[in-house]
Amino acid sequence: MAEAEDTDVTMNYHGEFEKNDRKNSRYPYCIVWTPIPILSWLLPLIGHMGICTSSGVIRDFAGSYFVSEDNMGFGRPTKYWKLDVDKVCGSGPSTWDKAVYDASEEYKCRPHNLCCDNCHSHVAMALNLMRYDNSSSWNMVKLCLLCLIHGKYVSCAAFLKTWLPFLMLSGIITTFVLTLNLQ
Template sequence: MNIKAAYDIEHVSSTSKIDHELWPLDEINPKAARFPCCLVWTPLPVVSWLAPFIGHVGICREDGVSLDFSGSNLVNVDEFAVGAVARYLQLDRKQCCFPPNLSGHTCKQGYQHSEFGTAMTWDDALQLSNRQFEHRTYNIFTCNSHSFVANCLNRLCYGGSMSWNMTNVAALILFKGHWVNSTSIIRSFLPFTVVACLGLLIVGWPFLIGLFSLSFLLLGWYLLGTYCVKGLLEC
């Protein structure tokens, strides 16, 4: 009985410590470019003109400052690489695993999570991924901004998953993200609309059919990655 009581006290103490670290976040403030614990997205020049759902992704610290991998050995801090944030998705820190030790994992993948690399706080996880990607070579297909965000989510074991990759990160922000404002919607879709209209006027319907076929092909490539073998497309 004494052993059980001691265990209960220790467990409650440990849980309280972890809960205490999850202090309230500030409000999301797009004007100040502050998105606490959010995934953030913005369209890419040229690429988004052909496929408006493809863009550049980052992840934000608890104070709302963004981090994004935008080039070899380069992780931007508080300077989103290709423009203002257009979409965001705030994540729930309670769905993360912050183990104080191996026996303190709240996820079901304790050993795998420990081997990959754990963190005590949200910001700690982002900082560790930052250090790792400061020594990575950028590749738009296999090691890009989505890969950096996926690395952060795997380090957090967000949602109890260690299978985050660049494609299911894209799907998450695509289907669950929120637009910052109406201007962001226009900024994301206007170039695509202009390209489609010009192509239709100059070339005709074959151009429009080809453009939409390319867009759906790229969309299929993004979504297919959700079901790929883990690590196939990861950095």
């Protein structure tokens, strides 16, 4: 029974079943996101992003010259955004996987830059290589906004992991400011 709660099963247009497996962090054809300690506590919209293969294996640019496989740099995903494999220009799953592989190989040769060339850029390159949604203009800002709009939390605990530190810090700061103003 617990497995049924940890797995979302959907049927794709080709009649095949695709499973999101929360227990094993498998999210086929998804962009995944997790908060970055301290940075996300201050700005909860900023976090770490990865892209999953057709089998759900997560690839993320976790640091200079390093793309991890199935072990996200800042922990398990808290959000996922399911993409439509039919919007990939080419032969669907094989084109998707090749683009994720090629972007990962490219980013294994790059230094990490928090502001300009980061995990979001790695995901954008994969989407550009596969010409997802007939576009080659994917970038980190666009991904950040669309993930915010379309992303789903994997659980209630994941939602709390993302927002509770920010809310607690905001409460502490507000209380401190109000206390100073009352004196």
